[in-house]
Amino acid sequence: MTGECDAPDLPAGADLLALVRRFEPVLRYTAGELFFPMPVEQYLAGAALWSSRRDSRGTPTLLVDHGSLDPDKLAEQARANPDAPLFLRYAPTSLQRRELREWRRRPDRPTFTGVSRLAAVGLLGRVIDSLMRFSLTMRGRVPGGLTAAVQRQYAAVADPYDAYHAHVSTDGGYVVIQYWFLYAMNDWRTSFAGVNDHESDWEQLTLFLVPSGPEPGPHSGDGYTVAWVALSSHDEVGADLRRRADDPDLTWSGGTHIVGNAGAGSHSGAYLPGDYLVRVQPPALAKPFAVVNAIRWALLPWTRNQPRAGLGIPYVDYRRGDGVQIGPGTGRPWTPILIDSATPWVRDYRGLWGLDTDDPFGGERAPAGPRYERSGAIRASWADPVGWAGLDRVPPYAVAPGARRDRIAELDELVADLDGQISTGQDELRRAASGLEVLPSTVTDSRRGGDGAAAQVTEREQALAGLRTRRRAAVNERDQLREVGTVVPEPPPHAHLRHRAVPDVTTPAGALLRFWTGASLSILLILLGLGLLFDVGGGLWVFVAAVLLVMGVEALLRGRLLLFLLSLAIIGGSVYLIWLLATNLRIALGVLALTAAVAIGVANLRTLIERR
Numbered sequence: 001m002t003g004e005c006d007a008p009d010l011p012a013g014a015d016l017l018a019l020v021r022r023f024e025p026v027l028r029y030t031a032g033e034l035f036f037p038m039p040v041e042q043y044l045a046g047a048a049l050w051s052s053r054r055d056s057r058g059t060p061t062l063l064v065d066h067g068s069l070d071p072d073k074l075a076e077q078a079r080a081n082p083d084a085p086l087f088l089r090y091a092p093t094s095l096q097r098r099e100l101r102e103w104r105r106r107p108d109r110p111t112f113t114g115v116s117r118l119a120a121v122g123l124l125g126r127v128i129d130s131l132m133r134f135s136l137t138m139r140g141r142v143p144g145g146l147t148a149a150v151q152r153q154y155a156a157v158a159d160p161y162d163a164y165h166a167h168v169s170t171d172g173g174y175v176v177i178q179y180w181f182l183y184a185m186n187d188w189r190t191s192f193a194g195v196n197d198h199e200s201d202w203e204q205l206t207l208f209l210v211p212s213g214p215e216p217g218p219h220s221g222d223g224y225t226v227a228w229v230a231l232s233s234h235d236e237v238g239a240d241l242r243r244r245a246d247d248p249d250l251t252w253s254g255g256t257h258i259v260g261n262a263g264a265g266s267h268s269g270a271y272l273p274g275d276y277l278v279r280v281q282p283p284a285l286a287k288p289f290a291v292v293n294a295i296r297w298a299l300l301p302w303t304r305n306q307p308r309a310g311l312g313i314p315y316v317d318y319r320r321g322d323g324v325q326i327g328p329g330t331g332r333p334w335t336p337i338l339i340d341s342a343t344p345w346v347r348d349y350r351g352l353w354g355l356d357t358d359d360p361f362g363g364e365r366a367p368a369g370p371r372y373e374r375s376g377a378i379r380a381s382w383a384d385p386v387g388w389a390g391l392d393r394v395p396p397y398a399v400a401p402g403a404r405r406d407r408i409a410e411l412d413e414l415v416a417d418l419d420g421q422i423s424t425g426q427d428e429l430r431r432a433a434s435g436l437e438v439l440p441s442t443v444t445d446s447r448r449g450g451d452g453a454a455a456q457v458t459e460r461e462q463a464l465a466g467l468r469t470r471r472r473a474a475v476n477e478r479d480q481l482r483e484v485g486t487v488v489p490e491p492p493p494h495a496h497l498r499h500r501a502v503p504d505v506t507t508p509a510g511a512l513l514r515f516w517t518g519a520s521l522s523i524l525l526i527l528l529g530l531g532l533l534f535d536v537g538g539g540l541w542v543f544v545a546a547v548l549l550v551m552g553v554e555a556l557l558r559g560r561l562l563l564f565l566l567s568l569a570i571i572g573g574s575v576y577l578i579w580l581l582a583t584n585l586r587i588a589l590g591v592l593a594l595t596a597a598v599a600i601g602v603a604n605l606r607t608l609i610e611r612r
Helices: 014-024 040-045 071-080 097-104 123-138 146-153 188-192 283-299 344-348 402-433 454-485 511-533 539-557 561-583 585-611
Strands: 026-028 048-054 062-065 087-088 163-171 174-186 198-211 224-233 242-243 250-255 258-260 274-280 311-317 334-337
Touching: 014 163, 014 334, 026 454, 040 071, 040 174, 048 274, 048 454, 097 146, 174 224, 188 311, 198 258, 224 274, 258 539, 402 454, 402 539, 511 539, 539 561, 561 585
Parallel strands: 026 258, 163 334
Antiparallel strands: 048 062, 048 087, 163 174, 174 198, 198 224, 224 242, 250 258, 274 311
């Protein structure tokens, strides 16, 4: 049967189609979504295949025109052009302005109401947002009108149906089912004020199954139980991608059908419905942001527990789940398509599924298919799903009491062995140190060549300290296992998470704040421009004054004026103290002494009051 080659550990004759249907998901979309999962065959029927290699006129080379492509021909062309950079085009051209206006005015156009993403971030994030949006004019981007052209062609498909492409594999003791969804367009930027557009979109939902025990759990069927679920997401990697089947964040339909919430336009997955603030951070901003965080940590201690969301561009990913629903029990069923590493179009085609814009940041380039990255390398999620989801250290079964007893016995042996090494090490150290005090420095001085008697003693001391450290760790683990006994309580569902993604965007209160966050950057530039044109003070001071004025107004609108003034006073005092240290050391030390005296006095008085 198709789809078996990546699952050699399954029983012979296993019905993969029945298995993927038993656990197929339910996807909920945001009201206003334009594109839904389609089969590869229908996508290719409307697409053309191109090579990025330029002809004599400097344009890409057309290999297969629209209306002549299917999965077999795609694989054939990929084999015939193994070194050519290939890409698909679903829509032949973008709509022109008049056509685009007509498309926007169509009566069946779905409505969507977003929130002010700029009001959810500070001034610095808005500055970076503007710079990155401006950079779109300087780099490869999806042309305007392409979303409309793709949507019009997608809506005209004859006999459309919703499909997923299921990949079943076995890895690390798990049976892994990946549900891959192909969309004709990612219109996050155009339709939902997101970060990017690109023609075509591949997303996935992955289930990790284990054999059902004698008493199958609530998410069991056909001899298997769902242990973990992993959704593709913009901001999460590794263990943060996955949730345990009993996680309260998960919603199930019919016991075995996980419910996912797809992002509007972006189609990224979320377990909880809602609006999520995500930040796209260019790599060049990583180091500057580390410096900003260090300064904030040192000067503004009350901000240390606030999230470090980054200097990236702020965007809202709408994953509301209040629109179309697809899957079991929704009235809109799936059509399953099994694929594996031997499926010709999966195996042979390493190109892009959509227009190649050559965007150096990658955000506006079309994606590669389920098996490959844009570089042509095999995706980790395809070839190594267990490692991709951070499950290498998580066994696909409950640890048996016998295994714990064996581990305790191993630790007993290790502690006994370390005790012997420590005893031997003590004897050797004492012999080496014997009479060290009465030997001349030419013998003991480790600075001369590094092989003196003192150096040998130091080396033995360090080795002995390492043995003692290992022994303490082994004893601690052994004692903890003994206390637990034969029953190890399951950790909380979120114990493996470093970051738990939850909806974190709410509509800002007040139209004035929404207006200010949209206009503040322009106001800042106007103030700076007027100051420079009319020579109001030095350019630097004009800039500083304009920034402080804009930040002060925003703090007032957000109800944080006192906190802003306090932060400003602390930063100003710190800068003044640094200036004193550089120009007048005596006064600076005096100010430091007085500040320390006040701080120590306040702390001591507080201690005395608390003890009374």
